[in-house]
Amino acid sequence: MLSAILNLSLRYRGLVILGALILGALGIFSLQNLDIDAFPDTTPAQVQINTVAPALGPLEVEQQITIPLEQSLGAMPRLADMRSISKFGMSQVVVTFREGTDIYFARNQINERLSSLELSPGIPRPRLGPVSTGLGEVFHYNLTLRGVDLSTAKPELVEEKLTYLRTVHDWQVRPKLRTVPGVAEINSWGGFERQYQVRIDPRRLLKFGLTFEQVCTAVYENNRNSGGGNIVRNDQMLLVQGVGRTSSLQEIGDIVVSAEKGIPIFVRDVADVEIGAEIRRGAVTAEGRGEVVLGLGFMLMGENTRHVTQALKARLEEIKPTLPRDVEIVTVYDRTELVDHVIGTVRKNLFEGGLFVVAVLFLFLGNLRASLIVAVAIPLSLLCAFSGMLKFGIAASLLSLGAVDFGMVVDSSVVMVENCIRHLAHGAHGKSRLELIREAAVEVRKPTLFGELIIMIVYLPILTLEGIEGKLFRPMALTVIFALIGSMILSMTLMPVLASLVLPRRISEREPLLMRLAHAIHNPVLNLCMHHKWAVLGIAAGVLTVAFGMIAPHLGAEFVPRLSEGALVIGVTRLAGTDLESSVRNNTQIEKALLREFPDEIRHIWSRAGTAEVATDPMGVELTDVCISLQPRSQWKRAATQAELIAEMQK
DSSP states (O other): OOHHHHHHHHHHHHHHHHHHHHHHHHHHHHHHSSSOOSSOOOOOOOEEEEOOTTTTTTTHHIIIIIIIHHHHTTTTTTTEEEEEEEETTEEEEEEOOTTTOOHHHHHHHHHHHHHTTOTTOOOOOOOOSSOOTOOOOOEEEEEETTOGGGGGGHHHHEEEEEEEEHHHHIIIIIHHHHHHHEEEEEEEEESOOOOEEEEEEEEEEHHOOOOHHHHHHHHHOOOOOOOEEEEEETEEEEEEEEOOOOOOOHHHHHHHHEOOOOEEEEHHEEEEEEEEOOOEEEEETTTTOEEEEEEEEETTOOOHHHHHHHHHHHHHHHHHGOOTTTEEEEEEHHHHHHHHHHHHHHHHHHHHHHHHHHHEEEEEEEEHHHHHHHHHHHHHHHHHHHHHHHHHHHOOOOHHHTTTOOOHHHHHHHHHHHHHHHHHTTTTTTHHHHHHHHEEEHHHHHHHHHHHHHHHHHHHHHOOOOOOHHHHHHHHHHHHHHHHHHHHHHHHHHHHHHHHSSSOEEEEEEOOHHHHHHHHHHHHHHHHHHHHHHHHHHHHHHHHHHHHIIIISSSSOOOSSOOOOOOOEEEEEETTTHHHHHHHHHHHHHHHHHHOOTOOOOOOOOEEEEEEOOOSSSOOTTEEEEEEEEOOGGGGOOOOOOHHHHHHHHH
């Protein structure tokens, strides 16, 4: 069969070259459509169920919300694990499904269970978290007031300005960003969410002999519209509608609660009606200038990180001119920076590695044309790998692309072309050029094929990994296998064809200088080893004993490579019970201290205390994440590496 393939390739050389061009075009198309990320997403199929109940303490939340939810969600199809957390005013249940479960099937199962769940009266309906993963938080931006420092402002002014910023974000920025394709959620963190509040005075209730429930019922029943059908008059139909929905503080205050002896008692008689804010569970400060409103962009599961983030940036630029003049939006975190950095590193390494391989091939083969023929296998094998990655949904990342070894890719092609040179140099009289190349290819095809298959078999155990390990390392193994398959096909088809077309007609086999030097060193060593076999075996056994018994146990180990992505997170933990205002003050002090000490290293700094509106990360108000995005390393003055910078910040 191998001989038949080689014969057909050499007979139809034009078709083989055309097929290689088509393979390259498919690879380029696949590369343009590949998902690109810094590293594989290891998050399993999981769904968050959040329930906000501001009036309940942790024990009540556990008893009235969390336990009924867990009992209702138990024994679902493909359920793997369930965990929960109950905090003051909030419950979160995280349901994890088995690997391979479709996320929308999982959410549909949960929605069916929630539809039949009955919670205590007054408790809001549980809400599902966004269709995203642990790596779906790809975009951060701050809303601030131009030229205003809220760190020293009065509390009344701070609340007023933050309510204004939160309203601008929730009604102007957030709805437009949510329409970006691939976006799962635009979350709000910090600020004050505006509310119309009716603050009932118990003393005035007693004065008029009313109850709390009567006021609540009156406000509810007098704050809605109703339809009244229609009236037909003179061949015209007029719609009848009762308009009762309130739209101002005065209208709420004018709602009648009761009447005593014909005298109405209004809401304003028993309560103060004013604009307030929802109970806050989190706050954000930035740049040492006090509180801001933070927007977080979450990517849909399975989307392309680069495309979604770029679309969010473009939409944000469209939104900026439509905002009030005193509102400024600053992008503080952008996942594409990390992705571009990683992909740039991979691209640079692949390009430099390819040049290095060509140089080494020239030194060892001693023929520039032969080196260039073999070098063609590198990009074509990579393009073949890209096609396989697109077909199997593998993202281009540091782990998947960084594992490609050019030595393995060109190994069979090197042997093939080198043997073709040897046969052409010592060709028998009466045999044509094609016959010599065919004989050379058939002679080495079987051992090179077995060598590639053995390398592929080495990667098969990695394909059996499950869970996080499988999601991390299976893409790497599959990418290498796809590249080796491409290399194997090219070495059987394209390499003999190019050798017949590109190699010079008259060629002399001569040993390059580098090979002569290598043999001069290797031959005496080999003779010495062959005369002292047991000594060589003893030294080898001693080296293995030292390596595995004394050195290996003391080596460090990492599950994944550490990426210096140009951003840091400092975790701050305070005593339980710390109030939010105290956390805000301390966070601003931390920001000012770091900006004062590291002005050339820090580009943006912002602190997230507590929990966002959609509680994807349910932290308490005593916990803070201080996020720092860094300037390019060429501008740093206090440190040369990120590890040194972290040590300086720790001090």
